[in-house]
Amino acid sequence: MSKVLDPIEEKVYKIYGDVVGSGRPVRDPSTAVKLLEERYKLVVSETMVSIVYAAFMNGRPVLFEGPPGTGKTEIGEALLELWAGKKPFILPCSETYDEYKVIGDFHPVMAMKKGFNEESFIPRPLLAALILDTGVLVDEIRRSSEEFQNMLLDVIDKRRIVVPELRRVFRARGPGFQMIFTSNPEDIAQNELSDAFLRRVVRVRFDYPPRSVEERILKLRVNGEPVLGDSVRGLILEAVRRLREAGITHKPGTAEAVAWGRMAQSIARLRGRTFVALEDLAEAAMSVLAKRVDDEEVVAEVLKEVLGVEVLQG
Ligand SMILES: Nc1ncnc2c1ncn2[C@@H]1O[C@H](COP(=O)(O)OP(=O)(O)OP(=O)(O)O)[C@@H](O)[C@H]1O
Numbered sequence: 001m002s003k004v005l006d007p008i009e010e011k012v013y014k015i016y017g018d019v020v021g022s023g024r025p026v027r028d029p030s031t032a033v034k035l036l037e038e039r040y041k042l043v044v045s046e047t048m049v050s051i052v053y054a055a056f057m058n059g060r061p062v063l064f065e066g067p068p069g070t071g072k073t074e075i076g077e078a079l080l081e082l083w084a085g086k087k088p089f090i091l092p093c094s095e096t097y098d099e100y101k102v103i104g105d106f107h108p109v110m111a112m113k114k115g116f117n118e119e120s121f122i123p124r125p126l127l128a129a130l131i132l133d134t135g136v137l138v139d140e141i142r143r144s145s146e147e148f149q150n151m152l153l154d155v156i157d158k159r160r161i162v163v164p165e166l167r168r169v170f171r172a173r174g175p176g177f178q179m180i181f182t183s184n185p186e187d188i189a190q191n192e193l194s195d196a197f198l199r200r201v202v203r204v205r206f207d208y209p210p211r212s213v214e215e216r217i218l219k220l221r222v223n224g225e226p227v228l229g230d231s232v233r234g235l236i237l238e239a240v241r242r243l244r245e246a247g248i249t250h251k252p253g254t255a256e257a258v259a260w261g262r263m264a265q266s267i268a269r270l271r272g273r274t275f276v277a278l279e280d281l282a283e284a285a286m287s288v289l290a291k292r293v294d295d296e297e298v299v300a301e302v303l304k305e306v307l308g309v310e311v312l313q314g
């Protein structure tokens, strides 16, 4: 006898099934570390992977907290995908996020005609993730309201979603349904995370990586021709380190180190060079590193010291 598919499940598979896909979960931390590097070009320690996996085994959500551009979003997304063997859903938070946007909503015209029932119900990512047994990355959780955070915790605590209008309770199917939150506590105009929230999560602190790790990341992410040689790479590493200590508002993350290397590489390519010259690096510098008017002077000063040449704006 063939199984009759639940109408909500059917909708979820139809809308999201292909996007989420289905592969083999990777639950061994050392294999995950290798794949993170080879497949995702991410340098992640085995300790970090083990903590995240241990949290998942205990049904706990994970909070990635740290400065901008340190890999929180990309690492979160990749780890959820490896753990579940399926693509995760990403929820980029804002104040206006609520259960209608993440669990489900009703089509207004159809609901008027046919009522608030399964036919007029439109499933959204959080419910879809639970049904498809995959992860959810809740990006920039501090931008969401406290009610929203509490709603998510309730879902994770009980591993179920209630939709009162349908008089239905959906339950998690397997261990693939997990959550990672990202947050940058230094970002201005954001909400505090409540004690109730913090009590439940496993917190992983992100920071600017040590020089040797940032060097590996640059080698992994800025490769090919025009070649970024060791000495030019060394200048990038030194300049971003100094800028982080210089007390500027917009500190460069690893993201900016990579962006700077790539911009310099493109400038070198436009000039028909096969290697990145100091000149290319200097030319790209201000546009990538000075993001606020207040920072311009200090950034230019630090860059001049490290690169040994004058840098110009635009
Ligand atoms: N560990 C890492 N391995 C490889 N690349 C990294 C790593 N950390 C940072 N990067 C670089 O930084 C970029 C941005 O990372 P990501 O957007 O995940 O950072 P984030 O911490 O979420 O930043 P934000 O707080 O601005 O959202 C990546 O595309 C990559 O170039």
Ligand SMILES: [Mg+2]
Residues within 6 Å of the ligand: 072, 073, 074, 139, 182
């Ligand atoms: Mg991010």
